[in-house]
Amino acid sequence: MPPIITAFERSPDGGKGLARDTRVRWALEEVGQNYEVRLVSFGAMKEPAHMALHPFGQIPTFEEGGLAIFETGAIVLHIAESRAGLLPDDANARARAITWMFAALNTVEPPILEFANARLLENDKPWSAQRLPLVADRVRDRLTQLSRRLGKSDWLDGTFSAGDLMMVSVLLRLKPSGMLDEYRNLSAYVARGEARPAYKRAFDAQLAVNTGQLPRR
Amino acid sequence: MPPIITAFERSPDGGKGLARDTRVRWALEEVGQNYEVRLVSFGAMKEPAHMALHPFGQIPTFEEGGLAIFETGAIVLHIAESRAGLLPDDANARARAITWMFAALNTVEPPILEFANARLLENDKPWSAQRLPLVADRVRDRLTQLSRRLGKSDWLDGTFSAGDLMMVSVLLRLKPSGMLDEYRNLSAYVARGEARPAYKRAFDAQLAVNTGQLPRR
Numbered sequence: 001m002p003p004i005i006t007a008f009e010r011s012p013d014g015g016k017g018l019a020r021d022t023r024v025r026w027a028l029e030e031v032g033q034n035y036e037v038r039l040v041s042f043g044a045m046k047e048p049a050h051m052a053l054h055p056f057g058q059i060p061t062f063e064e065g066g067l068a069i070f071e072t073g074a075i076v077l078h079i080a081e082s083r084a085g086l087l088p089d090d091a092n093a094r095a096r097a098i099t100w101m102f103a104a105l106n107t108v109e110p111p112i113l114e115f116a117n118a119r120l121l122e123n124d125k126p127w128s129a130q131r132l133p134l135v136a137d138r139v140r141d142r143l144t145q146l147s148r149r150l151g152k153s154d155w156l157d158g159t160f161s162a163g164d165l166m167m168v169s170v171l172l173r174l175k176p177s178g179m180l181d182e183y184r185n186l187s188a189y190v191a192r193g194e195a196r197p198a199y200k201r202a203f204d205a206q207l208a209v210n211t212g213q214l215p216r217r
Numbered sequence: 218m219p220p221i222i223t224a225f226e227r228s229p230d231g232g233k234g235l236a237r238d239t240r241v242r243w244a245l246e247e248v249g250q251n252y253e254v255r256l257v258s259f260g261a262m263k264e265p266a267h268m269a270l271h272p273f274g275q276i277p278t279f280e281e282g283g284l285a286i287f288e289t290g291a292i293v294l295h296i297a298e299s300r301a302g303l304l305p306d307d308a309n310a311r312a313r314a315i316t317w318m319f320a321a322l323n324t325v326e327p328p329i330l331e332f333a334n335a336r337l338l339e340n341d342k343p344w345s346a347q348r349l350p351l352v353a354d355r356v357r358d359r360l361t362q363l364s365r366r367l368g369k370s371d372w373l374d375g376t377f378s379a380g381d382l383m384m385v386s387v388l389l390r391l392k393p394s395g396m397l398d399e400y401r402n403l404s405a406y407v408a409r410g411e412a413r414p415a416y417k418r419a420f421d422a423q424l425a426v427n428t429g430q431l432p433r434r
Contacts, residue, residue, distance in 0.1 A: 051365075055320075055363065055365070056320070056362050066309055067309045069313060071319040071323065073319035073322075073323055074318070074319040077319075095284055095286050095291070099286045101291070102289075102291040103273070103288045105290075105319065105323045106288065106290055106326070110327045113331075117331070117355075121351075125344070125348070126344070131344060134338075145273050146273075148268075148272070149272035
């Protein structure tokens, strides 16, 4: 029995790959693990059956055998630890790759989410225009530091790892803002991630769900 | 040689335990691992020597033998995986405990940080009073869900784990706001964490650094 993940029945982004199941799909594709998808509507996400799986009423979740977990970072780490392909064998290199996973999710993503919230949830507020540049600058602080660390390297710590998978996924949310283009090495880094065959398969799979159900725009 | 961590020479909170080295100290105390601390000034944090260790110019870092990592979540996970006491032996229970670590850092902490930013960084802005309740409600959404999941349990998944260590640490930042008191089981949960001897030792150790260098208020 392959693992089962959950994904939006209709992703809020209409299939641009920003829903977090894409991260999990990508990890599964990198390790060559086939999987099944259970689609969940916005209504069903807040109902007891799904809340039992995911206490915050979100996607994705991951079920395999007797294991049921949620939280994208945890799922990707579980996939990376239980299959070869996303973490180096050397123990120290492995700990560093996991460090980049946490850095993506807990240092780089929070200001990006705050920026996304400012655009999505506070767009109609009287302070929106004045506040947005402040929030954008908090994102730039992080991008500048990340760009310096990446330098001319292809990946954050030697070879591609779950850390890069997560960092690229987090940065992808900035694409529509154009902010990524201010950092040439970061936009090339993200493009390298998107060019991976496993990413493409993951992207196409989530897109198929959405184009099958939403009219093309 | 015991591991070496870094901490603020002077913590911005003056020793209230909110600086993230407290999380790492707590983890080290739970597994009974002694450690050394290198204090870093705000200036030194942004200098090349420290930026080489921590690309985002923050604390804590963790060095042991040939390994140097940053990012609190990664450090706590590394401690939990390399010593007994913070993760269950059963593989599925282990994955669930790690899930709670990520949930603390990537689902519960971001709105709490946004709330903290609203109070600290945007306190003087014209929108501050109007915006703060909106941001507080985003925190409440998460706390309500977390409170439902915790229910009458002592810990999030059976016995105390690195997941609880991280969740309690994340929730502690809300204490001054009084928001935690709206959720009786969550404030009791945080109090249970604070009552652990390992937490107390960690708290006292970070406090000693700060009271030794800052005048008492």
